[in-house]
Amino acid sequence: xxxxxxxxxxxxxxxxxxxxxxxxxxxxxxxxxxxxxxxxxxxxxxxxxxxxxxxxxxxxxxxxxxxxxxxxxxxxxxxxxxxxxxxxxxxxxxxxxxxxxxxxxxxxxxxxxxxx
Amino acid sequence: xxxxxxxxxxxxxxxxxxxxxxxxxxxxxxxxxxxxxxxxxxxxxxxxxxxxxxxxxxxxxxxxxxxxxxxxxxxxxxxxxxxxxxxxxxxxxxxxxxxxxxxxxxxxxxxxxxxxxxxxxxxxxxxxxxxxxxxxxxxxxxxxxxxxxxxxxxxxxxxxxxxxxxxxxxxxxxxxxxxxxxxxxxxxxxxxxxxxxxxxxxxxxxxxxxxxxxxxxxxxxxxxxxxxxxxxxxxxxxxxxxxxxxxxxxxxxxxxxxxxxxxxxxxxxxxxxxxxxxxxxxxxxxxxxxxxxxxxxxxxxxxxxxxxxxxxxxxxxxxxxxxxxxxxxxxxxxxxxxxxxxxxxxxxxxxxxxxxxx
Numbered sequence: 001x002x003x004x005x006x007x008x009x010x011x012x013x014x015x016x017x018x019x020x021x022x023x024x025x026x027x028x029x030x031x032x033x034x035x036x037x038x039x040x041x042x043x044x045x046x047x048x049x050x051x052x053x054x055x056x057x058x059x060x061x062x063x064x065x066x067x068x069x070x071x072x073x074x075x076x077x078x079x080x081x082x083x084x085x086x087x088x089x090x091x092x093x094x095x096x097x098x099x100x101x102x103x104x105x106x107x108x109x110x111x112x113x114x115x116x
Numbered sequence: 117x118x119x120x121x122x123x124x125x126x127x128x129x130x131x132x133x134x135x136x137x138x139x140x141x142x143x144x145x146x147x148x149x150x151x152x153x154x155x156x157x158x159x160x161x162x163x164x165x166x167x168x169x170x171x172x173x174x175x176x177x178x179x180x181x182x183x184x185x186x187x188x189x190x191x192x193x194x195x196x197x198x199x200x201x202x203x204x205x206x207x208x209x210x211x212x213x214x215x216x217x218x219x220x221x222x223x224x225x226x227x228x229x230x231x232x233x234x235x236x237x238x239x240x241x242x243x244x245x246x247x248x249x250x251x252x253x254x255x256x257x258x259x260x261x262x263x264x265x266x267x268x269x270x271x272x273x274x275x276x277x278x279x280x281x282x283x284x285x286x287x288x289x290x291x292x293x294x295x296x297x298x299x300x301x302x303x304x305x306x307x308x309x310x311x312x313x314x315x316x317x318x319x320x321x322x323x324x325x326x327x328x329x330x331x332x333x334x335x336x337x338x339x340x341x342x343x344x345x346x347x348x349x350x351x352x353x354x355x356x357x358x359x360x361x362x363x364x365x366x367x368x369x370x371x372x373x374x375x376x377x378x379x380x381x382x383x384x385x386x387x388x389x390x391x392x393x394x395x396x397x398x399x400x401x402x403x404x405x406x407x408x409x410x411x412x413x414x415x416x417x418x419x420x421x422x423x424x425x426x427x428x429x430x431x432x433x434x435x436x437x438x439x440x441x442x443x444x445x446x447x448x449x450x451x452x453x454x455x456x457x458x459x460x461x462x463x464x465x466x467x468x469x470x471x472x473x474x
């Protein structure tokens with residue numbers, strides 16, 4: 001069906017979600033009181049604001065992830081032709097992943113892969 | 117024997133006869149969308165019932181028994197209950213993102229189903245980059261999760277969403293590398309051609325040890341990507357109430373709940389298409405009578421059987437392994453799964469180049 005199928009699934013998803021939530025809104029109860037609007041933190045009143053900077057102990061992982069995700073994007077076209085190209089593609093990918101592996105080892109050595 | 121592809125063909129023929137070309141295309145697309153949506157919803161209903169029953173039997177209880185025979189209408193009752201609940205938006209939440217997040221998450225997981233080959237010739241679009249498309253689209257879901265966590269203005273939600281983000285992007289690597297091991301052996305990204313290539317044996321049998329390792333790693337990574345126990349840190353009940361959907365209620369929560377199961381179905385479909393032969397029946401070389409009996413089971417049921425087998429595996433994991441801590445989780449991925457699956461990919465490539473697989 002071509003690219004229309006992606007559009008169809010997009011519209012199906014949005015349509016279904018909107019209809020389901022709409023029915024829920026139509027049938028559901030409606031009541032309001034000041035306590036109900038508060039964030040649910042197990043009954044204790046919220047302290048301060050939530051949208052603050054906090055230390056994400058694993059932010060370095062996302063940087064390393066970026067490198068390897070790009071690598072995988074390069075590997076997809078390689079994987080489709082490795083059967084036809086034979087030994088040349090194999091040697092090439094060994095070199096390619098060797099460099100990336102050294103990058104991973106460097107990150108490992110710099111303790112980027114351990115809990116900060 | 118009537119094939120699913122024939123029925124699809126009849127409907128298509130009838131539509132083109134009755135309607136003008138433009139409206140026929142629109143009607144065909146709408147029917148396909150509705151068909152996949154209802155298939156997924158039925159699968160989710162079975163999954164939820166199965167989840168509760170499997171959990172119950174593993175803990176030596178009976179599970180839901182009151183609503184309907186053997187509790188079979190329990191899920192329906194849950195849906196009605198969710199519909200009657202209020203979809204509430206907290207006062208201090210970011211209203212737009214809060215409302216958009218469940219819609220986005222659900223849409224993205226449904227879009228991933230477009231190139232799935234359900235049976236021989238029953239497929240929405242046999243795109244030549246099918247597997248890449250599914251991996252790319254299904255990883256968009258993490259944006260919806262982060263959106264939900266951030267918009268809720270709740271500390272539990274935010275921590276849950278950040279954890280979910282770190283976990284989903286990390287495990288995507290080993291999942292993609294395991295997929296690549298099979299792609300290297302097949303040389304195609306199209307879902308239909310991948311299934312066709314397994315007519316003489318599934319890749320898990322044909323591909324020797326690299327394929328088996330890739331399958332095991334893919335199932336582990338898929339469990340983590342779906343945020344399921346033992347990797348359910350994003351919604352660890354004891355620490356974070358419900359993680360990124362703490363503030364959601366009613367049908368908006370229902371969307372997140374639905375998406376969780378649709379994601380499970382999507383990763384199971386990928387796993388069964390790549391490793392377990394998709395809709396190819398199980399054949400043993402030389403056993404002609406056995407093979408013919410297996411051929412009588414419709415291809416669609418073969419696919420669904422494999423999908424539910426992998427979903428059962430994931431449920432089994434849930435009640436077998438204790439939950440990991442966040443640093444253990446990231447260590448498992450970056451220090452073990454990722455390097456090993458990279459080496460495994462190279463071994464798989466060597467097998468392909470030397471022609472060691474069947």
